[in-house]
Amino acid sequence: MSFLQLSSIQKSFGPVQVVHDFNMAIDKGEFISFLGPSGCGKTTILRMIAGFETPSAGSITINGADQTDLKPNQRNIGMVFQAYALFPNMTVFDNVAFGLKVAGKPKAEIEARVKEMLALIHLEHLADRFPYQMSGGQQQRVALARALAPKPQVLLLDEPLSALDAKIRVSLREEIRAIQRQLGITTVFVTHDQEEALSISDRIVVMNAGRADQIGTPSEIYNTPKTRFVASFVGTLNLIEAKVKDPAANRVEIAGQEMVIRDSLSTLKGGERVALALRPEAASLNAGSRTDTSIPGEVISSSFLGSVVRTRLKVGESTISFDMFNDPGLTPPAHGETVNLHFAARDLLVIRD
Numbered sequence: 001m002s003f004l005q006l007s008s009i010q011k012s013f014g015p016v017q018v019v020h021d022f023n024m025a026i027d028k029g030e031f032i033s034f035l036g037p038s039g040c041g042k043t044t045i046l047r048m049i050a051g052f053e054t055p056s057a058g059s060i061t062i063n064g065a066d067q068t069d070l071k072p073n074q075r076n077i078g079m080v081f082q083a084y085a086l087f088p089n090m091t092v093f094d095n096v097a098f099g100l101k102v103a104g105k106p107k108a109e110i111e112a113r114v115k116e117m118l119a120l121i122h123l124e125h126l127a128d129r130f131p132y133q134m135s136g137g138q139q140q141r142v143a144l145a146r147a148l149a150p151k152p153q154v155l156l157l158d159e160p161l162s163a164l165d166a167k168i169r170v171s172l173r174e175e176i177r178a179i180q181r182q183l184g185i186t187t188v189f190v191t192h193d194q195e196e197a198l199s200i201s202d203r204i205v206v207m208n209a210g211r212a213d214q215i216g217t218p219s220e221i222y223n224t225p226k227t228r229f230v231a232s233f234v235g236t237l238n239l240i241e242a243k244v245k246d247p248a249a250n251r252v253e254i255a256g257q258e259m260v261i262r263d264s265l266s267t268l269k270g271g272e273r274v275a276l277a278l279r280p281e282a283a284s285l286n287a288g289s290r291t292d293t294s295i296p297g298e299v300i301s302s303s304f305l306g307s308v309v310r311t312r313l314k315v316g317e318s319t320i321s322f323d324m325f326n327d328p329g330l331t332p333p334a335h336g337e338t339v340n341l342h343f344a345a346r347d348l349l350v351i352r353d
């Protein structure tokens with residue numbers, strides 16, 4: 001049986017339903033990310049797991065024990081919030097000790113545990129500082145230590161990195177993941193940053209308007225998106241308008257050219273229009289060992305992004321964006337130039353709405 005189980009969870013605020021029939025089984029030690037746009041219900045689900053909100057319907061169990069009607073302090077859960085929520089009038093030591101003091105632990109045990117937690121986040125030397133004397137990244141590490149000190153069964157992180165600058169975000173997310181692995185703690189991490197979710201999660205839940213559109217490993221979510229929403233929210237996606245030629249043979253036509261795709265067209269009819277997705281890294285201006293198709297297109301723009309050059313082409317009635325690795329010897333295609341776009345027809349995915 002799964003460790004953290006959310007079964008048919010619904011949540012309404014007054015007449016507005018913000019979470020619809022949400023189901024998820026999370027294994028012990030798993031790192032799960034909830035990824036989705038603002039307002040899709042990520043925080044609401046996290047708050048229901050923590051006990052700050054009560055589901056309108058459905059149940060939550062941890063290790064087989066029903067939590068649905070327990071108060072937050074009756075659940076063994078640690079939480080880190082987006083905004084630094086340290087107690088401003090307490091030192092780092094006292095912040096981390098807080099949950100242990102409330103639980104009435106003996107002084108010697110508290111001291112030992114706080115020391116252990118500060119070592120885990122590499123801030124032993126700042127035990128006597130106050131929050132205002134530390135950087136945002138240091139404050140979030142203290143918030144993490146404070147959440148972990150009482151040895152929670154589940155760790156909840158609600159956009160803990162979003163107030164930090166880009167470099168610190170990357171190093172801190174790797175630190176959080178390393179600590180999570182070391183402790184083996186079941187973790188739910190909320191973000192609206194797709195790269196963050198892809199880089200650190202065992203599995204990702206892509207949320208759309210209070211529902212899970214897709215639950216899968218980073219590779220499944222990125223490479224085989226099940227809906228148009230997932231495909232466009234995770235990664236940069238090209239949608240190519242195509243016409244079904246022979247559904248039984250998976251044959252389509254794009255800009256006057258016929259090709260066979262791998263994805264099934266069996267639910268569609270000949271002559272019907274279909275949207276196909278192509279990832280920017282699956283297309284190139286050069287024929288490669290995997291490519292089997294080339295279509296001419298007109299260059300709309302070419303932008304230098306550092307490690308890659310992103311080019312946009314008009315192909316038939318679609319606009320296709322694709323990346324080439326930077327190469328000092330490379331001349332990016334010029335605006336208005338006609339070039340051939342190479343890709344593998346089998347990489348095209350049928351997008352269902």
Ligand SMILES: Nc1ncnc2c1ncn2[C@@H]1O[C@H](COP(=O)(O)OP(=O)(O)OP(=O)(O)O)[C@@H](O)[C@H]1O
Pocket residue numbers: 013018036037038039040041042043044045192
């Ligand atoms: N206490 C509340 N009362 C009424 N509506 C609420 C309440 N809390 C959340 N909502 C609404 O529920 C919806 C989901 O909110 P939630 O905070 O879960 O979104 P989110 O996915 O965390 O978004 P963000 O990325 O902006 O943090 C929103 O439309 C929000 O306005």
Ligand SMILES: [Mg+2]
Pocket residue numbers: 042043044
């Ligand atoms: Mg939120």
